[in-house]
Amino acid sequence: MLASLLFPGLALAQGVQVDAMTTEHAQFTPxxxxxxxxxxxEHAKLMTRISGYLMKQHFSDGAWVNEGDVLFEIDPVPYQQALAIAEANLEKAKAALARVELSHKRVKALQDNGGATQSNLDDSTAELTVSLANVAVAEAAANKARDDLSYTKIRAPYDGRLGRSNFSRGDMITPASGPITDIVKIHPIxxxxxxxxxxxxxxxxxxxxxxxxxxxxxxxxxxxxxxxxxxxxxxxxxxxxxxxxxxxxxxxxxxxxxxxxxNASSFDGVWIPQASVQQALTEQFVYVVNDGKAERRAIEVLERQGTNVFVSNGIEAGERVITAGLLRVRPDVPVVVSEE
Missing domain, CATH: 2.40.30.170 (Efflux pump adaptor protein, beta barrel domain)
Structure with missing residues (x-):
């Protein structure tokens, strides 16, 4: 060691002590x-379509629910009563229509035989039209009452996870109250x-x-x-x-x-320690051991991962790359690899 310090030329002639690694073929997909x-x-804010007292909450906040699950129930009694009234009114309208239809048939028969005037028939036809309209109105009211009753049960629109409920049982809620809770579909995401x-x-x-x-x-x-x-x-x-x-x-x-x-494309090359890569003004290079001497090779670094780099050009698999002792290495300088 003392001789190499006092006579550096002698050390270079004998060979610079270095560490080296033998490269292996590798593939890399960028x-x-x-x-x-x-x-x-999907993300939905669940709101009520009707007004009423919140009676039941069937799932806890943050629970996973399935499509169609009943999440909340609003007091159904007022809507059950409204449906009963609407259905009764529908039956009443149908009964009135049946009476008017029978009367209209009689008036028409009389008019055909000369027992009723055209005015009598016109009045009967108008009454029949009104009765038909009354039945249609009653049917629409019954359908609305039936829908309102169904809205007392708030269901999950799809499989998902519930958020935090904004109301408690017993709260009065309306369509203007805002979301009761929200639900997110995260499978997939x-x-x-x-x-x-x-x-x-x-x-x-x-x-x-x-x-x-x-x-x-x-x-x-x-x-x-x-x-x-x-x-x-x-x-x-x-x-x-x-x-x-x-x-x-x-x-x-x-x-x-x-x-x-x-990436669909893969590249052939070798992995080497990043410490072995030297930087020149216009290129990166390494030293390779060739016939006992250091040979400078320009390389193309494609990827860095941790302390290693992937070299796609400049080094072949099986070559020995100098990894340590680079301070005194120059092109064509004899080198002695430590493991040898």
Whole structure:
């Protein structure tokens, strides 16, 4: 060691002590990562269509419910009474219509035989028309009363997770009271993000077939849901949405995640430590051991992951790349690899 310090030329002649690694063939598929915000596939604010006292809440806040489940019940008694009255009025109108129809038949028969005037027939026809209209009005009132009674049960419009209830049992609620609660459909769930117009065109050219995405937090694979039909004039970006199954319901709306675009093209190359890469003015390079000497190689770094880089050009599998002791290494300088 002392001799190498006092006589550096002698050390160079004997060979610079270095560490090296033998590269192995690898493949790398580039991915483009985006910061995305999760959104529910559907989101509804559940409101009442009628007025009344809230009598029952069948599910707790945050519960998972299925389409058609009864979530809340409003006091049905006033609406049951209204339906009974409407149905009675309908029967009354039908009975009146039956009487008028029978009378109209008699008047028409008399008029045919000369026993009634045209005026009598006209009056009977008008009375029949009014009776038919009364039945139609009564039927509409009965249908409305029947609908109002059905609205006393507030049901889930689809499978989803409930939010917090804004009312308690016994509260008087009306259509003007606002949402009773909300429900989100998160199976599947949507991740939305923005890309520049230029990048969108580049990715579109690369992916002629179906596009797939990776949710980095969970490893879930997803597909393209939609690309917006306009560019944001303020940012020059296009909104893109990917759809993920979220079968375990672990993802929530408004959660921020990272989404990667799976690339259809793979590259051959080698992984080497980033510490072995040197930077010149116009290129990156490494030193490779060739016949006991250091050979400078210009390289193309395609990806960095942790402390390693993926090199797609400049190094072949099986070559030895110098990883340490680079301070005194120069092109064509003899080197001695430590493990040797």
């Amino acid at each position: 991915t483009q990562s985006y910061v995305a915000k999760l959104e529910a596939a 949507t991740a939305t993000f923005s890309v520049s117009h230029d990048e969108y065109q580049q990715q579109k050219a690369k992916h002629q077939g179906p596009v797939s995405f990776l949710l980095e937090e969970t490893g879930q694979q997803g597909g393209l849901k939609f690309v917006d039909n306009k560019i944001n004039p303020a940012s020059g970006t296009i909104k893109v949405a990917a759809k993920f199954d979220n079968e375990d319901l672990a993802l929530f709306p408004n959660q921020v995640v990272r989404v990667s675009l799976n």
